[in-house]
Amino acid sequence: MTRIQSRFVPVAAGLLIVLGACTAASPSASPPASESESVAPSVATYPTGDIAIELWTKEGDPQIDFVQQLADDYNALHPNVTITVVNKGVETLREDLVNTALSPDAQPELVWTVADHVGPFTTAGVIQPLDAFVDAGSYDPVAYSATVADGQQWGVPISNGNQLMLYWNKSIIGDDPPADTDELISVAQANTDEAAGTYGFVFNETESFWLTPWIGGFGGKVFADDGVTPTLNTDAMKGALQFLYDLKWTDGLMPNPTDYTVASDLFTTGSAAMIVNGDWELGNYADKLGDDLGVGPLPLVVGHEDPHPYTAGAFFMVPSGVEGDALIVVADFMKWATDTEQQLAMVDALRRLPANAAALADPIVTGDPLLAGAAAAVQKGTPQPTNVEMRCVFDNMNTAIRDVLGAGNSDIDTVVETMQTSTENCIATQA
Numbered sequence: 412m413t414r415i416q417s418r419f420v421p422v423a424a425g426l427l428i429v430l431g432a433c434t435a436a437s438p439s440a441s442p443p444a445s446e447s448e449s450v451a452p453s454v455a456t457y458p459t460g461d462i463a464i465e466l467w468t469k470e471g472d473p474q475i476d477f478v479q480q481l482a483d484d485y486n487a488l489h490p491n492v493t494i495t496v497v498n499k500g501v502e503t504l505r506e507d508l509v510n511t512a513l514s515p516d517a518q519p520e521l522v523w524t525v526a527d528h529v530g531p532f533t534t535a536g537v538i539q540p541l542d543a544f545v546d547a548g549s550y551d552p553v554a555y556s557a558t559v560a561d562g563q564q565w566g567v568p569i570s571n572g573n574q575l576m577l578y579w580n581k582s583i584i585g586d587d588p589p590a591d592t593d594e595l596i597s598v599a600q601a602n603t604d605e606a607a608g609t610y611g612f613v614f615n616e617t618e619s620f621w622l623t624p625w626i627g628g629f630g631g632k633v634f635a636d637d638g639v640t641p642t643l644n645t646d647a648m649k650g651a652l653q654f655l656y657d658l659k660w661t662d663g664l665m666p667n668p669t670d671y672t673v674a675s676d677l678f679t680t681g682s683a684a685m686i687v688n689g690d691w692e693l694g695n696y697a698d699k700l701g702d703d704l705g706v707g708p709l710p711l712v713v714g715h716e717d718p719h720p721y722t723a724g725a726f727f728m729v730p731s732g733v734e735g736d737a738l739i740v741v742a743d744f745m746k747w748a749t750d751t752e753q754q755l756a757m758v759d760a761l762r763r764l765p766a767n768a769a770a771l772a773d774p775i776v777t778g779d780p781l782l783a784g785a786a787a788a789v790q791k792g793t794p795q796p797t798n799v800e801m802r803c804v805f806d807n808m809n810t811a812i813r814d815v816l817g818a819g820n821s822d823i824d825t826v827v828e829t830m831q832t833s834t835e836n837c838i839a840t841q842a
Contacts, residue, residue, distance in 0.1 A: 457739060457740075458491065458736035458739055458740060459491060460491060460736065461491050461492075461493070462491060462492045462736055462737060463492075463493050463495070463520075464492065464493065464494045464495070464519075464520040464521060464737065464740060464741065464744070465494075465495050465497060465519040465520055465521070466478070466482065466494055466495065466496050466519060466521045466522070466523060467497050467499050467504055467508070467519045467521070467522045467523070468496060468498060468499070468522070468523035468524075469500065469501045469504055469523060469525060469725070470498065470523065470691075470725075471498055471500070472498075473694075473695055474761055475496065476760075477756075477760040477761055479496050480756075480760070481753065482494035482495075482496050485747060485748070488747075489740070492740055494744070497519070501525060504522065504524055504528075505524075505528050505532075508522060508528075508532060508535075508537050508730065509531055509532065509535045509537060511537055511730070511732075512535040512536055512537050515537075515730075515731065515732040516732075518731070518732050518733070520729075520733050520740075520741055521727060521729060521730075521733075521741050521744070522727070522728045522729075522730065523569065523725060523727055524725070524726060524728060525573065525723060525725065525726070526557045526558050526573070526723030526724065526726060526795055527721075527723070527795055527797055527801055527802075527805070528728070529560050529565045529566065529728075530796075530797050530798050530799035530800070530801055531802050532728065533561075533565060534841070536731055537730055537731050538565060538730055538731055539730070539733070540564060540565060541564045541566065541567060541728075541729060542563055544729070544745060544746075545564055545567055546746075547564075548768070549750075549767060549768060549769075550568050550749075550767060551568070551766055551767075551768050551771050553571065554570075554571040554724050554766035555568055555766070556794075557723040557726070557794060557797070558723075558726050558728075558797060560798070565728060566726030566728050567726060567728075567749060568725075568726055568749065568766030569724065569725040569726055569727060569748070569749060569757075569766055570691075570724040570725045570757065570761075570763040570764060570765065570766055571765060571771065571789070572690040572722055572723075572724055572785060572788075572792075573690060573691070573721070573723045573724045573725065573795075574689065574690055574721065574785075574788050574789050574791075574792045575620070575621065575624055575687050575689050575709070575721075575788075576687070576688075576689070576690065576707060576708060576720065576784070577589075577687060577705075577706070577707055577708065577709050577710065578678065578685065578686050578687075578688060578692070578696055578704065578705065579685045579705040580678070580681060580683075580684055580685070580700060580703050580704070581702070581703045581704070581705050582681075582703040583602055583681070583684040584598050584602065584684050586705065587705075588705060588707050588710065589685075589710045590710060590711065591711040591712070592711065592712050592713050593713050595612065595685070595710050596612075596658070596662060596664075598611060598684070598685070599662070599664045599685065600662060600664065602684040603663065605663065605666070608666075608682055609683070609684075610664055610665055610666060610682065611664050611683070611685060612658065612664045612665065612684065612685045612686070612687075613664075613666075613669055613673075613674040613677050613678065613683045613685070613686050613687075614669070614674055614687035614688070615669070615670055615671040615674055615687075615688070616655075616659065616668065616669045616670065616674075616812065616813075616816035616817060617668075617670045617671070617813055617816075617817065618671070618809060618812070619804075619805050619808030619809045620721065620805070621812070622651060622655065622811075622812050623720065623721050623808075624687075624709055624719055624720040624721075625651035625654060625655065625718055626648055626651045626719075627647075627717075627719025628651070628709070628711075628712035628715055628716055628717060628718035628719065629646070629647040629648075629650035629651050629654075629712060629716075630715055630716060631646070631647020631648055631650075632647075633796070633801075633804050633808075634796060638796065638798060639800050639838075641800065641803070641804055641831060641834045641835060641838065643804070643807070643808070643827060643830045643831040644827050644828055644830070644831035645827075648827050648830070649823050649827055650715070652811065652812070652815050652823050652827065653823050655812070655815070656815050656816065656819075656821060656823065659816055660819050668817055669816075674686055674688070678696070679695075679696065679699040679700070687709065690763055690764065690788070690789075691725075691761070693706065693761070693763060693781060693782075693785060694761040694763070697762055697781055704781065705784070706784035706785055707784040707787055708784075708787050708788045708790075708791045709791070717791050718791065719791060719792055719793040720788065720791065720792045720793075721793065721794070721795035722789055722793065722795060723794065723795045723797075724764075724766055725763075727745045727748075727749075729741055749767055751767050751769045751770045751773075754766070754767040754770035755770050758770065758773075758775055758776055758782070759775070762779075762781060762782060762785075763785075764776065764785055764789065799841060803834050803837035803838050803841070807830050807833045807837065808830060810830070811826050811827070811829070811830045814826055
């Protein structure tokens with residue numbers, strides 16, 4: 412990794428460096444100021460010396476292949492630059508970067524991660540603001556705003572969505588998905604045969620991200636109107652947990668245990684009729700199921716409302732210690748990697764909604780029925796909170812959902828009371 416002398420880069424200095432990078436004479440550079448009013452005159456040139464960039468990404472197999480292809484293509488444009496792609500699970504990436512607060516020399520030059528990392532990263536001081544890096548007009552406003560916190564931009568949007576949605580196998584349940592949760596249960600029961608190893612409905616029971624849409628479906632939120640006070644001990648939370656408990660333990664629709672890998676493998680091998688998973692699997696599932704794949708929003712909660720999955724997307728974030736030539740290269744790479752051409756390549760490779768506004772309006776996106784289903788699911792979503800308190804909420808909801816679904820604890824009232832108290836105590840320790 413290219414090492415630096417100081418952890419922090421002043422915003423004004425960053426602006427000069429980044430704008431210089433964007434106007435440098437390189438194959439991925441922007442036109443000069445005379446051709447684009449949004450770009451300032453160059454004050455820096457693209458580095459000619461050898462530059463090593465380490466990129467940490469949440470993307471795993473097979474999605475990491477696209478990240479590696481981006482790195483390889485950029486390396487081909489800039490032979491003096493080497494981008495090394497390193498996969499880290501979402502939670503491992505968060506923990507490892509936060510830990511660099513005490514050892515900034517261990518930081519990578521760039522991370523590709525999720526919006527909810529903004530809170531812990533800014534609290535730990537391990538990323539730098541990107542207002543000077545980003546032309547807001549190039550991106551979909553919803554995607555762009557997902558990493559704004561305290562009036563500053565902390566991420567460059569890569570994809571638009573990150574929402575959970577319903578995938579179904581048309582060869583098992585037909586062309587149309589269940590319209591509501593009653594129909595979901597009925598269809599799932601009809602396609603569950605535990606002895607044969609087939610199940611009607613599966614999802615990752617180990618992470619609270621899969622709980623949040625149903626909280627919204629039962630009319631709840633995790634924060635009060637002030638955006639920081641946790642509201643977990645509610646009828647909505649109890650309803651959501653009871654609903655999921657019944658799916659597994661009362662209706663017997665899922666094997667025990669059902670983590671991310673188990674659920675996804677069952678679906679891709681035709682042993683599960685339906686799965687709740689994120690837009691990041693759209694390309695993989697399309698490759699595996701072909702024309703048998705259906706995609707759309709989660710079904711209406713009977714007596715309540717549509718589930719509201721969290722939405723955000725994937726984002727580049729720049730560690731706090733990156734400066735000088737490394738920052739010039741990182742800024743140029745982020746701009747290049749999210750231009751219209753590369754974003755359409757992402758749509759083709761990953762079947763994700765792009766964050767680039769021009770790519771989002773392209774017929775490649777608007778004319779694709781699977782992407783149309785994903786877009787419909789985004790419309791049902793709600794922006795994922797990025798404040799630091801959300802980390803406490805996620806952690807304690809993780810404990811709760813693992814207790815209810817993994818251990819089969821049916822005492823929902825006590826689980827929810829403990830979740831609320833533990834979250835309040837966690838937030839108090841951050842004050």
